[in-house]
Amino acid sequence: MTTTQAAATAEDGIEEISHDRLLAALSAGAAPKRPGAIANSFTYGWRSLLKIKHVPEQLFDVTAFPILFTLLFTFLFGGALAGSPTEYLQFLLPGILVQTTVFITMYTGLTLATDIDKGMFDRFRSLPIWQPSPLVGAMLGDVVRFALACAMVLIVGVILGFRPPGAVQGVLAGVVLILIFCFAVAWIWILIGLTVRSPNSVMALSMIVLFPLTFASNTFVDPATMPSWLQAFVNINPITYLVSAVRAFCNGEFATYDVTVVLIISVALVAIFGPLSMIRYRRR
Amino acid sequence: MSHQSELAIEADGLVKTFGDNRAVDGVSLAIPRGTVYGVLGPNGAGKTTTIRMLATLLRPNGGFAKVGGFDVATEADKVRSVMTLAGQFASVDEDLTGTENLVLLARLYGFSRKGSKDRSAQLLEAFGLTAAADRQVKNYSGGMRRRIDIAASLVVVPEIVFLDEPTTGLDPRSRNQVWDIVRALVSDGATVLLTTQYLEEADQLARRIAVIDTGKVLAEGTPGELKAxxxxxxxxxxxxxxxxxxxxxxxxxxxxxxxxxxxxxxxxxxxxxxxxxxxxxxxxxxxxxxxxxxxxxxxxxxxxxxxxxxxxxxxxxxxxxxxxxx
Known part of the structure; x- marks a missing residue:
């Protein structure tokens, strides 16, 4: 008996439980002072970063997609649409920057659905903490991923010959606007992640929504070449405003109207989907 | 002291329906402080749904419940500060290491950076997981996994501990270790509500047992009374x-x-x-x-x-x- 136990111990690395230590640990379990909303959210943000550290594969989507998109569209359409890939790149890159980052917002819903699936959120929801903090914290981590994706696109772009007149500060301003918009869009995915609950359905839904939304915009071509019904859609598509604003920033201009529209849409998205997500989160 | 305050958990006519299915159909419980209370029943009897309502994870459709003297429907935040939940549904993050999971929870409870590390190390040692501290939880064995789940729910030890089928699927040795943990919790003064499919487990640990099936309490009493x-x-x-x-x-x-x-x-x-x-x-x-x-x-x-x-x-x-x- 003793021998088999010892063998099992060696095999699975499990140790015996010491009763005295257990009692000491239990009696030392008094609650410290309760932290605030911001501290809770940052702790969850830390968790997202830890997950990047342990599951670096998840960054593959964030890095491979942008590189693939940039290379593919530049060389596929560049010659036909703008005379040369390099010329087209000046027009395309701000749009690709928007498209890849908006695409990645889907992962917010995917991660959430996976967490719920695995029972993480039952633990979180039973804790005496600021209730939205797991959601807000996850998004803080996601903003880091968005920024990383932007960096990838820009690096590839510069290598291929992207030379924006707006220089570093123009591009940075564009990236900040993209991050704000994507932070807001991610709340839609949070609501979807909380509602459908299966990671696969989130993935399927994202394709149906994001492909039309990002392609039916001014990302790739001038909308003036499109049929009028498509133009009508493109002109109300928020992606169009974001791409115009970022393109202007990269050209060293400030498109007041587009930036304002993007900011209003962002605030509206958070104002609508934030509370809806919280109701859904509490009521499950 | 009034009679009510001697009860850690009281439920009266709790109901939870999912569509046409009455998963919990009028469950009433009165659980005194400082004891282990067993909820015994087969799969799908309504045990987990009952615990989830008491732990503020599900909203009852009818009846009312108080945990630690607080109403689960209207004082959910206070309920969360007097109880903790471990079991088949409240999980830890498989991608993170044992230490990271415990530090995460300690930080959420408000421990300082150093305090979190100390608390995590203390718990890992107490639960015999020091050697596995820096391994990702997905690489743990079944028994270790259950221990880290329970340890994670005891970063702060509140008055009331919910354990949802803590030994289901465990080998006898791991099961005995979980039983030791439950006994230690009670000797430390906690109230434990434990659900189980095994009469032996309820018999070993619980002072009183409620037998439930199809969402109803069929019998309630001490293990001796039930077996009689x-x-x-x-x-x-x-x-x-x-x-x-x-x-x-x-x-x-x-x-x-x-x-x-x-x-x-x-x-x-x-x-x-x-x-x-x-x-x-x-x-x-x-x-x-x-x-x-x-x-x-x-x-x-x-x-x-x-x-x-x-x-x-x-x-x-x-x-x-x-x-x-x-």
Whole structure:
């Protein structure tokens, strides 16, 4: 008996439980002072970063997609649409920057659905903490991923010959606007992640929504070449405003109207989907 | 002190419906402070749904419940500060290491950076997981996984601990270790609400037990009282031929004067006998009557027998078993 136990111990690395230590640990379990909303959210943000550290594969989507998109569209359409890939790149890159980052917002819903699936959120929801903090914290981590994706696109772009007149500060301003918009869009995915609950359905839904939304915009071509019904859609598509604003920033201009529209849409998205997500989160 | 404040958990007519399914159908509980209370029932009986309502994860459709004196519907935040939840549904992050999971929770509770690390190390040592501290939880064995789940729910030890089927699927050694943890919790002054499918587990740990099935409390009492309802001990006999069952049952009733329990298995005879000598006589009698036995054993009534005695109907588990064997 003793021998088999010892063998099992060696095999699975499990140790015996010491009763005295257990009692000491239990009696030392008094609650410290309760932290605030911001501290809770940052702790969850830390968790997202830890997950990047342990599951670096998840960054593959964030890095491979942008590189693939940039290379593919530049060389596929560049010659036909703008005379040369390099010329087209000046027009395309701000749009690709928007498209890849908006695409990645889907992962917010995917991660959430996976967490719920695995029972993480039952633990979180039973804790005496600021209730939205797991959601807000996850998004803080996601903003880091968005920024990383932007960096990838820009690096590839510069290598291929992207030379924006707006220089570093123009591009940075564009990236900040993209991050704000994507932070807001991610709340839609949070609501979807909380509602459908299966990671696969989130993935399927994202394709149906994001492909039309990002392609039916001014990302790739001038909308003036499109049929009028498509133009009508493109002109109300928020992606169009974001791409115009970022393109202007990269050209060293400030498109007041587009930036304002993007900011209003962002605030509206958070104002609508934030509370809806919280109701859904509490009521499950 | 009023009577109410001596109760850690009280529930009155709790109801939870999912569509047409009444998963919990009027459960009432009164659980005194500082004790282990067992909720016993088969899969799908409504145990987990009940715990999830008490832990503020689900909103009851009817009835009311107080945990630590706070209403689960209107004072959810206060309830969360007096209880903790471990079990099949409240999980840890498989991608993170043992230490990272505990530090994460400690930080959420408000421990400082250093305080979190110290608390995590202390818990890992107490739960015998120091060697696995820096391994991702997905690489833990089943027993280790259960321990880190429980450790994660005890970063702060509140008054009330919910353990949802803490030993389901564990080997006997790991199960005994979980039992030790439960005993230590109570000796530390906590109230533990434990759900289980095993009568033995409830018997070992709980001061009182509620037996529930199809969302209702069928019986409530001390383990002794519940077992008395089916007899203190049971002689289980397995026959070679099911045609001999009636003869065997008749023989035991007439010669020994014992009560024979109904059984869903046609090859099985279960007689209430607590005295081994009497059981020995019973076996001899059957032998002399040329009734062939495959096996016999003496023990506590099983959960199936408790259910049969309480409801006259089978648990789904044993029905499935007898269907498979017939």
């Amino acid at each position: 309802s089916v007899g203190t001990g049971v002689l289980h006999i397995r026959l070679a031929q099911q045609e001999q069952r009636v003869t065997a049952e008749h023989l035991l009733t007439s010669r020994l004067g014992v009560v024979v329990e109904p059984s869903s298995d046609p090859f099985q005879v279960a007689a209430r006998i607590s005295d081994p000598l009497l059981a020995n006589r019973g076996i001899s009698e059957l032998h002399e009557a040329n009734i062939e036995l495959v096996s016999f054993s003496m023990g506590q009534p099983t959960l199936d027998e408790v259910f049969l005695a309480l409801t006259g109907k089978d648990t789904e588990h044993s029905t499935a078993q007898s269907e498979a064997s017939s």
